[in-house]
């Protein structure tokens with residue numbers, strides 16, 4: 001106890017001197033006034049900031065610094081607070097001795113005597129003109145950038161590391177309303193990322209994560225899709241939190257810019273559709289030829305096999321020189337020759353390169369190509385696509401043939417004379433790791449006992465020759481083969497009783513092994 005009081009005594013003795021030196025040397029402008037703001041003391045920093053010497057301000061009121069442009073309400077609130085014995089902090093417009101103005105960030109604290117009575121005021125202020133100028137500059141720049149971004153005729157969004165949109169422009173908001181309040185950035189990015197997942201892309205060295213990626217956006221109930229050319233840039237921001245001052249790792253954002261290129265793409269699409277129509281018509285002709293020849297071979301093989309076994313029986317019974325056996329044997333040989341000839345005439349399947357495909361796009365192609373037939377048959381089409389589907393690797397022509405076979409079947413099924421309900425619904429969804437397409441018609445449907453049989457080669461529910469022998473029933477078996485080639489499946493929904501509902505599931509990633 002005694003040792004503590006021993007150490008306090010010398011400190012108490014030097015404290016007033018230390019305080020005096022600290023106040024004198026402080027870099028903040030300090031003044032001490034009486035209770036009416038008449039200046040009693042100013043430190044050297046006060047003189048530096050205001051341009052006045054000590055002798056020029058001591059005895060004067062602090063209002064000597066007022067530029068008379070600070071609104072009176074500010075002073076009113078200042079004095080009201082001081083009158084309550086509280087400190088006041090705020091910004092005032094001050095004037096230096098030379099008449100130049102500066103912004104003072106001022107704090108006034110009442111100083112009380114031992115009885116709690118306010119006897120003085122302590123004022124501390126800093127010139128914050130430069131800081132204010134910089135703040136204004138940043139604010140103005142931000143406002144300028146925001147108005148430019150807002151007026152830009154492209155969709156712009158800034159996303160944080162969790163893909164949350166932290167900033168967007170009015171074109172973005174308009175697109176969002178158009179898409180039924182679905183976040184456009186999520187749609188566009190999902191599509192781009194699913195495409196990138198299929199590509200072996202080297203890291204870009206131009207700062208872009210992706211550049212001019214075209215994304216097709218479907219809108220349920222709207223016939224024409226929209227197209228966007230998207231680019232993405234990584235943007236880095238310094239971390240402004242106090243604890244990040246010495247270890248600033250910053251935050252990373254993705255700036256997504258999407259340009260609406262629907263008009264340009266619509267033109268390109270028109271030309272592409274015309275070419276596709278010709279290719280598909282050609283392919284369809286070749287397929288019909290392949291189907292007809294395969295069916296002819298299949299149908300001839302049966303009787304030929306029967307004759308062949310009859311020849312065997314005759315030879316066993318009557319010997320190899322039996323005239324009947326010889327004649328029939330010759331007929332079998334000629335038949336087999338004819339079959340071989342027919343087999344060589346079956347056109348080979350066209351070899352197609354695998355590529356990144358979008359099921360919505362292919363379905364749209366097929367619906368567009370089939371428009372004439374659908375209108376002719378008086379069929380109402382409902383197109384219910386998922387706005388953006390993940391891309392998959394596949395054979396575009398084969399997949400188009402698959403969808404076309406199913407849509408052709410639906411058209412034929414509903415074209416029965418007198419059938420009134422003629423509706424075709426085409427739906428697409430993204431499932432976990434795959435894409436699901438549902439093609440549904442309001443026709444007579446397929447009886448449950450035939451729902452598996454229809455996938456057998458050469459099976460048909462139509463009467464032979466009923467359509468001029470054009471369709472011999474390889475459509476569904478070929479469609480199933482295409483689905484299997486893509487690692488997927490195709491099935492008829494047994495639970496669906498009103499018409500026929502076919503479900504195709506195609507995996508996004510396929511095991512090539």
Ligand code: FAD
Pocket residue numbers: 031032033035036037061062063064065066067068070075079080083092093094104106108121122123125
């Ligand atoms: P008014 O505010 O009406 O002032 C008229 C006079 O009355 C002034 O002498 C004022 O000090 C005094 N006064 C007004 N209300 C009260 C009250 N409720 N109680 C006691 N006196 C009152 N002003 C600046 O513009 N710049 C500064 O840097 C600045 N520093 C200050 C530092 C301290 C420590 C204090 C106490 C005040 C400071 N002031 C400052 C406020 C200043 O005293 C004036 O109130 C202000 O400048 C406006 O003066 P005015 O003559 O335009 O009008």
